[in-house]
Amino acid sequence: MNDVSTEQVLMPASTEEVAELLRAGTAGNSRFCTSRVARSGMDSATAVQRVDLQKMSLIVDYPARDMTVTVQAGMAVSELTGILGEEKQQLPIDVVDSSMSVGALVAGDIAGPRQYGYGTLRDYVIGIEAVDGQGRVFHAGGRVVKNVAGYDLCRLMVGARGSLGILTQVTFKLKPLPEYSMLRSYRCDDAAGLEESLDGLNVSAASPVLLDFDFSPDVLARQIDKPSAAGRRVPYAVHIGVEGTEAACLWQIDELRNECAAGEEIDAGVSSSVDEHCRRAEYNWQDDVVRVRTLPSKLMTVASELAAAGYASRGHAGNGILFVKKEDGDGRVRAICEEIVSRHGGAVSEWSVDHPASSTVQHSVRLRNAFDPHSVFAT
Amino acid sequence: MTSTVTDTNNCTITADFLRELAAIVGAARLLDSKDELLVYECDGYVVEKSVPDVVVFPENSDEVVAIVRVCGKHNIPFVPRGAGTSLAGGCLPVGGGVMISLTKMRQIVEINLRDRYAVVEPGVVNVNLTRALAGTGFHYAPDPSSQGACTIGGNVATNSGGPHTLKYGVTVNHVIGVEFVSPQGELVLIGGPCGRGNGFDLPGLFVGSEGTFGIVTKVWVRITRNPAAYRTMLAIFDSVDDTTQAISNIIGAGIVPAALEMMDKGIVGALEEAFHFGFPLDAEAVLLIEVDGLEVAVDAEAETITTLCKDSGAREVRLSQTEEERALLWKCRKQAFGAIGRLSPSYCTQDGVVPRTKVPEILRFIAEVSERHDIRVVNVFHAGDGNLHPILLFDERNTEQVKRVMLASDEILGKCIDLGGSVTGEHGIGVEKISFMNRLFTDQDLAVMEDVRKAFNPDGRCSPGKLLPTAGACGMEHIEKKHPGRHAAM
Ligand SMILES: Cc1cc2nc3c(=O)[nH]c(=O)nc-3n(C[C@H](O)[C@H](O)[C@H](O)COP(=O)(O)OP(=O)(O)OC[C@H]3O[C@@H](n4cnc5c(N)ncnc54)[C@H](O)[C@@H]3O)c2cc1C
Ligand SMILES: Cc1cc2nc3c(=O)[nH]c(=O)nc-3n(C[C@H](O)[C@H](O)[C@H](O)COP(=O)(O)OP(=O)(O)OC[C@H]3O[C@@H](n4cnc5c(N)ncnc54)[C@H](O)[C@@H]3O)c2cc1C
Numbered sequence: 001m002n003d004v005s006t007e008q009v010l011m012p013a014s015t016e017e018v019a020e021l022l023r024a025g026t027a028g029n030s031r032f033c034t035s036r037v038a039r040s041g042m043d044s045a046t047a048v049q050r051v052d053l054q055k056m057s058l059i060v061d062y063p064a065r066d067m068t069v070t071v072q073a074g075m076a077v078s079e080l081t082g083i084l085g086e087e088k089q090q091l092p093i094d095v096v097d098s099s100m101s102v103g104a105l106v107a108g109d110i111a112g113p114r115q116y117g118y119g120t121l122r123d124y125v126i127g128i129e130a131v132d133g134q135g136r137v138f139h140a141g142g143r144v145v146k147n148v149a150g151y152d153l154c155r156l157m158v159g160a161r162g163s164l165g166i167l168t169q170v171t172f173k174l175k176p177l178p179e180y181s182m183l184r185s186y187r188c189d190d191a192a193g194l195e196e197s198l199d200g201l202n203v204s205a206a207s208p209v210l211l212d213f214d215f216s217p218d219v220l221a222r223q224i225d226k227p228s229a230a231g232r233r234v235p236y237a238v239h240i241g242v243e244g245t246e247a248a249c250l251w252q253i254d255e256l257r258n259e260c261a262a263g264e265e266i267d268a269g270v271s272s273s274v275d276e277h278c279r280r281a282e283y284n285w286q287d288d289v290v291r292v293r294t295l296p297s298k299l300m301t302v303a304s305e306l307a308a309a310g311y312a313s314r315g316h317a318g319n320g321i322l323f324v325k326k327e328d329g330d331g332r333v334r335a336i337c338e339e340i341v342s343r344h345g346g347a348v349s350e351w352s353v354d355h356p357a358s359s360t361v362q363h364s365v366r367l368r369n370a371f372d373p374h375s376v377f378a379t
Numbered sequence: 380m381t382s383t384v385t386d387t388n389n390c391t392i393t394a395d396f397l398r399e400l401a402a403i404v405g406a407a408r409l410l411d412s413k414d415e416l417l418v419y420e421c422d423g424y425v426v427e428k429s430v431p432d433v434v435v436f437p438e439n440s441d442e443v444v445a446i447v448r449v450c451g452k453h454n455i456p457f458v459p460r461g462a463g464t465s466l467a468g469g470c471l472p473v474g475g476g477v478m479i480s481l482t483k484m485r486q487i488v489e490i491n492l493r494d495r496y497a498v499v500e501p502g503v504v505n506v507n508l509t510r511a512l513a514g515t516g517f518h519y520a521p522d523p524s525s526q527g528a529c530t531i532g533g534n535v536a537t538n539s540g541g542p543h544t545l546k547y548g549v550t551v552n553h554v555i556g557v558e559f560v561s562p563q564g565e566l567v568l569i570g571g572p573c574g575r576g577n578g579f580d581l582p583g584l585f586v587g588s589e590g591t592f593g594i595v596t597k598v599w600v601r602i603t604r605n606p607a608a609y610r611t612m613l614a615i616f617d618s619v620d621d622t623t624q625a626i627s628n629i630i631g632a633g634i635v636p637a638a639l640e641m642m643d644k645g646i647v648g649a650l651e652e653a654f655h656f657g658f659p660l661d662a663e664a665v666l667l668i669e670v671d672g673l674e675v676a677v678d679a680e681a682e683t684i685t686t687l688c689k690d691s692g693a694r695e696v697r698l699s700q701t702e703e704e705r706a707l708l709w710k711c712r713k714q715a716f717g718a719i720g721r722l723s724p725s726y727c728t729q730d731g732v733v734p735r736t737k738v739p740e741i742l743r744f745i746a747e748v749s750e751r752h753d754i755r756v757v758n759v760f761h762a763g764d765g766n767l768h769p770i771l772l773f774d775e776r777n778t779e780q781v782k783r784v785m786l787a788s789d790e791i792l793g794k795c796i797d798l799g800g801s802v803t804g805e806h807g808i809g810v811e812k813i814s815f816m817n818r819l820f821t822d823q824d825l826a827v828m829e830d831v832r833k834a835f836n837p838d839g840r841c842s843p844g845k846l847l848p849t850a851g852a853c854g855m856e857h858i859e860k861k862h863p864g865r866h867a868a869m
Pocket of ligand 2: 422530539
């Protein structure tokens with residue numbers, strides 16, 4: 001990755017300014033990127049100018065009683081979280097680095113552990129304003145929670161990582177902040193025990209917001225980054241988070257303890273709350289990991305085969321998501337993951353490699369051509 | 380009511396073309412006689428009519444591919460149809476052509492409880508999936524009031540909602556994969572049980588495209604755990620203002636019930652006559668409120684809601700005591716439209732949306748419009764989402780009254796836009812609300828949407844004349860001529 005921050009950074013202050021610079025760019029053969037970090041494949045003959053929306057970071061409309069908010073895309077996620085918190089509301093999307101902008105959050109389709117209970121950004125973005133590669137300002141959706149007028153370009157922009165347009169404004173549907181939350185971790189004796197717990201949890205009467213796991217048999221001890229607080233390695237663990245009223249949380253934890261009968265409750269050490277757990281880099285997709293998405297029912301098989309190949313994994317059990325560290329960067333991890341997935345189903349992704357703009361699916365290519373016919377977005 | 384027949388049919392159906400279609404589906408699954416076709420001249424939106432030239436009933440995706448290819452070869456437009464319950468004219472074969480009915484593709488292909496998804500063919504009736512899941516502890520969450528008839532293919536095309544979408548989300552929140560036949564006749568798969576892979580969220584974009592991107596032949600949907608407990612309440616009010624204030628107060632308090640539906644006096648009267656539930660006939664409005672979740676949590680939530688309702692002026696809040704009572708209450712709500720026949724020979728249902736705290740304001744406006752145009756309006760709607768369904772009652776033989784209904788509808792939807800809302804929360808634009816698109820969106824918005832349509836449907840042969848004012852192709856122009864103002868939303 002090259003740092004492009006040293007190059008010229010453009011800081012438009014309005015949607016119209018974003019549109020103007022893109023129109024000028026189209027005419028002048030320039031390219032633009034909204035990412036703070038350039039991807040390795042990005043360098044080309046044309047200079048890439050970084051567009052930073054930090055001058056567009058206002059709340060446009062926050063009718064708290066409607067439980068929606070419209071915000072400019074340059075606002076930092078941390079600031080938005082603070083503003084919503086004052087009204088006891090939240091956008092229930094976990095982020096590690098909350099300095100990231102709302103635009104980056106949406107464009108990156110960032111999602112963490114609580115996607116199990118809350119879903120992902122596609123379930124929260126109800127309106128967008130953006131500028132496409134021809135400098136056309138466009139809107140989709142609106143500011144109401146239910147709306148089917150026109151094509152759903154909101155869904156299309158979530159996760160497009162800046163390849164179809166620069167988001168300038170986003171409207172989200174919100175959730176109330178829970179009164180109370182609790183995190184518990186359980187240790188399992190072996191892979192079979194872990195699988196048994198997960199199967200049980202799938203039909204639990206409780207409704208956890210997160211259901212994460214660790215899978216690192218003793219033979220892989222070298223891969224474990226931190227020993228647990230007790231100084232004891234926990235090769236197989238399941239982490240469960242619940243939210244709601246205090247009574248509801250306590251009841252659920254009780255229920256879950258019974259369902260995890262195979263597992264013994266442990267002190268997870270580093271994170272003791274749902275909040276802390278969700279901000280831990282290890283339980284979020286990072287640059288140095290390969291993400292595997294498979295069916296929850298195949299998770300343990302995939303994890304076991306990875307372990308047999310020498311790799312520990314952890315991730316979101318309820319969603320069938322595993323993270324595997326790329327230690328050596330020689331592409332071996334990815335190749336192994338791909339081979340396993342080819343037999344059990346699923347998809348392998350690396351943040352810096354698998355950009356949606358590189359998709360060769362015909363409709364994706366056509367959409368790229370429609371939104372960015374001159375390839376002004378350097379992705 | 381006077382409806383418009385789109386008699387101008389630009390398609391030339393040749394004997395060769397019919398022979399080729401018959402070779403695909405067989406004579407028994409092809410209709411081309413005038414009498415048989417008449418049934419297909421409109422859907423739940425009866426104002427505009429256009430008879431298809433031929434209706435075919437494929438039984439699998441290979442047949443759909445073959446049909447679409449033959450249409451391409453002869454340059455004949457085609458339109459998909461599920462159960463035909465669209466209230467926006469989504470199934471109207473604008474300009475004639477082939478109607479592809481998916482009702483014979485009704486297999487539930489797979490149910491996977493461990494991985495929480497099901498795979499269904501497009502003609503599966505919504506409620507049949509939930510019925511197939513009975514006893515498993517899971518259900519399919521989107522529950523349009525028409526769920527006993529409408530198909531999941533139609534739901535995907537219109538991004539349907541329902542009473543419980545307040546908490547559980549609309550169709551797009553539950554669709555993870557779609558197999559469809561593109562207008563060029565290719566079988567395309569987007570998404571699937573493991574999500575959308577590394578590309579764009581194409582399933583998300585596809586949902587709600589109202590049949591203009593291709594013919595859905597298979598859908599991967601999420602299935603949802605049944606809540607452990609419900610509490611279903613009927614709050615009874617002596618004034619509409621108090622009722623809408625209660626809605627606003629519940630949502631404003633940060634409570635998201637599973638469902639929050641409002642029915643006014645007119646609807647309640649008709650329902651009581653039909654179902655003898657025991658609704659209070661002197662009440663001005665009632666709220667049907669359901670909370671669900673953990674047994675330990677629902678009582679507290681129900682209590683808070685009861686207090687909020689009473690503080691807002693509710694005369695009484697009744698809690699359903701038995702599962703039968705709850706089921707009957709929901710049956711009443713879901714069959715409310717059916718009961719309207721008791722009130723008036725014809726009616727027109729609108730689908731506006733306002734920010735939820737603007738519900739009091741829009742209902743006052745609707746009452747004022749009703750009075751000014753002397754058109755009776757009754758209301759039954761998804762109050763928690765701000766998704767209104769004002770039902771305008773009239774007699775279709777009275778042309779002057781029909782005009783007033785059109786004007787009143789127009790004013791109501793216009794006010795929804797002014798209040799920051801939309802003209803459709805779940806029924807879609809179809810042909811009915813095309814003229815509003817220019818008010819909701821800028822020319823550039825529409826140009827971008829037009830480009831998106833072209834990415835999927837470059838020749839415009841798949842369901843022409845829908846959703847976008849620019850969606851030209853054969854037919855639309857004639858409708859516009861017959862309805863100089865705008866085509867009515869009835
Ligand atoms: C593999 C990986 C996984 C990550 N996962 C997480 C995670 O789970 N949780 C988390 O909190 N952080 C996550 N991050 C983000 C990380 O913390 C840093 O924010 C990031 O590395 C900064 O560089 P960036 O390229 O992601 O640029 P960012 O500026 O963070 O942008 C992210 C993406 O959004 C696009 N973008 C930005 N603004 C706009 C806009 N206005 N309109 C359209 N597109 C825009 C960019 O082009 C880029 O593709 C992840 C990063 C990586 C590399
Ligand atoms: C009494 C009543 C109550 C209703 N209540 C609700 C409600 O609560 N919520 C709600 O959202 N809607 C409601 N509706 C509207 C309607 O039921 C929905 O829009 C439903 O999704 C339509 O399904 P259908 O199978 O009847 O589709 P159709 O009416 O046959 O078609 C609807 C649209 O989908 C397209 N389509 C159908 N099948 C396919 C396919 N396989 N591939 C591609 N496109 C296809 C058609 O071309 C058309 O544009 C109600 C309607 C009635 C009559």
